Amino acid sequence: MSNTSWETLSNQAIAAAGVVYFLALMAHLVEWSALRTVPVTKAAKVAVPAGVASTASADETPDAATDEAKTYRIEMFGRLGLLLTIIAVAAHFVGLVGRGMAADPNRVPWGNMYEFTITGSFVVAAGYLLLRKRYGLSWMGPIVTAIVLVLLMVAVLWLYDPVAPLTEALLSYWLVIHVVSAIIATGAFTLGGITSALYLIKARAESRGKVTDRGYVARLPSLPTLDRVSYRIHAFGFPVWTFAVLISGPIWAHQAWSSYWNWDPKEVCAFITWVIYAAYLHARATAGWRGRNAAILALVGVASLWFNFIGINYFSTTSQHSYANGAPVVDMRLR
């Protein structure tokens, strides 16, 4: 395949992934809106093996029969949503590979903001699929698909850049090490941030006594579970971020820019993010900061993370990390 056809494939795969994420989001929305009419206690019966339920259904009241149909519909849309998400992630992956193959010479698809964003959103979606079973994250389906969809739209509409060779400063194996760790941590922190946001929503609803036995919030895992899941995801992300920001980044900076710490805006912002997450981990160990305050810190962390990821490039023109619009080839600053 020629480079241009790889590029076309990549663009089409990303577009297809966007459409399928949208369909997955729709499926999840149908699933959860149908669930709204079923009390939480009743929904527990969904888990009962179909065989048991069907023996009883013969002499059930009509009401139970509609329940049966509803349960079936809910389950089906839930599975459909998951299946569509898997397909979308696969298409997303094809898009990434195509991006790398389209470049000459072939390379990792991390040369500009468009590529960083589609990779970052891929990690969010793939991380959700990987952790779904382990941490019981099925409730995250609609949120993750929505967020990834929005990120992909931002990438395609505003950040798109045609495939191009890497700028000279990026030609280093540290690109792979540094960017992979930064993107994985970004994906993990995003998932952790979603969990923390829902923790806050649920905590607020509970403190106001608004939690009925219906609705999305009622179906979220218990507060301690949300807190624990959030902590575990952050605990995974933090060392990876530490490696990306404070080890591989400075090593590369030392090679490319002559000094391992330059107080470059992106470095500073990454450090701020690191400090916020360090504070989050500390906060969980300090009485009185656990739970709500920790969750707020996690959200501040996510905001700082994504501001750093996209915002800094537009906000600050001094950043040597600004690959947004054909970055200067080599640093041209003169004192």
Place this chain on the structure above:
Amino acid sequence: MSDTKAEGAEQTGTWQPSGDRDHHRRPGELTPWELVRWAWRQLTSMRTALVLLLLLALGAIPGSVIPQRGVDALKTQDWQTAHPHLTPIYDRLGLFGVYHSPWFAAIYLLLMVSLVGCIVPRLFVYWGGYRAEPPTAPRNLTRLPDHAAYSTDDEPDVVLERAGRLLSRRHRVSAGDGWVAAERGQLREAGNLLFHLSVLVVLVGFGIGSLFGYKGGVILVVGNGFSNSLTQYDDFDPGGLFDAAKMEPFCFTVNDFKVQWIQSGPRQGMARGFQAPITYRESCQGDPSTWSPKKSYDLEVNHPLTIGGTQIFLIGHGYAPVVTVRDAQGHVLYNGPTVFLPESSNFESFGVIKAPGLKAGQDIGLQGLFYPTFALVNGDPVNVMGDDKNPTLSMLAYVGDLGLDSGVPQSVYEMDKAGMKLLKKPDGKMFRVDLQPGQTIQLPDAAGSVTFHGVKHWTRLQISRTPHVALTLLGVILALVGLLGSLFIRPRRVWVRARRQDGTTLVEVAALDRSGGGDLTAVLSSVVDALQSDRRTAKETTG
């Protein structure tokens, strides 16, 4: 920094007078010594550390938003001229040099003190506690949030012996009358301590690096040499305790500069494949007989040359037109390459040529643009790309006094036009020195002539020395190792109690996760299952 520390802080926070001697004091009144101790406890409490950490993050924000003098002086100047009202306020607050400002230093010094005050006592506690036996089982295990119980026919001693054997696999075990206690994961605290100590190492290493190191830049036209001493640098940024006598005595010559230009595709005109072959000697100052042998190296982006503890980086390039300026009598006033600074990524470059005249008031100054690939599009001069395919100079000429003898240092990239007169054509129209390689132009008013011979490359090199970089790196890596330990080692205690009750043996199992992140139900059920299945296998073998 953990729960224990925070609890300690809370205790000291609600200090109450005690003892007869303090009888006459009101509650909350402190002697100076007690006040100091109280302040110290407050400072080293985890909550304070947390707040300081957040303050550090908050304090770093202005540095990433407002241009910093130490990072980009030019940009800072532009910003200051654009914001005349804010500048004095910002300046007073130190916002143009956040990372060197007293208040920023105050935050991180306090944080460091807090860290030391927090870590050192805990080091001793950990040292003493590491070898201690797991604590006695609580009397009533069912009061713990995570517990399980089952009844069995086995004697309590048999069950406990079995539990001890079972738990000793991955725990330290102690036993008493009717109970077994097991503990694991003490290395979590070790990881935690290692992390915080390593952070101190990193801070110290970073401090040493920036105090004793330096960073300098120099622009060298291809063919020129450099020897490592202060006077040779164009800009020099030393640390506070930098000692010029310790600079390494190397020297080098830039022999060539190669660059490839992308001819097609979306990044057409982008430069890549920079290479600057240099020859260098590690020692070449003083008597030539003591010089070290010549070596060569191809300097590339991402591939710095290391000489001793100093590194040389290729960080920029540009064009230096070679120009000869003559006066009316044909005397050569100026001859050689002049560094022009690129103004955009297509290397349209701006420069100034200053040719001091033989007599006062007869200096010739040229100021204008260099186009690597010149083209006229609809009558407008356009630079097509960065490659030097059609190099062209287009400058304005001035005559007068350049002010070079005034003693005031001047930038070589700017001309002081106060004493200079712009040359115009005899008919009063605009005169431009438009030249291509090999061409010569006569200046109006018989001021002289300018010859453009061709163009050379220049390279911008950054030379820096950061002492003890390895110490800092080691610190960060140890910090990561410690961090992994403190996050993923799960300290856990498991207790088993067994006693006879109503003719059977009641076995109670309880577990406590001290990290607060664990899910203990699985642990409990696995312990109970193991105890029971072990009994089964034991029965099978005996029966």
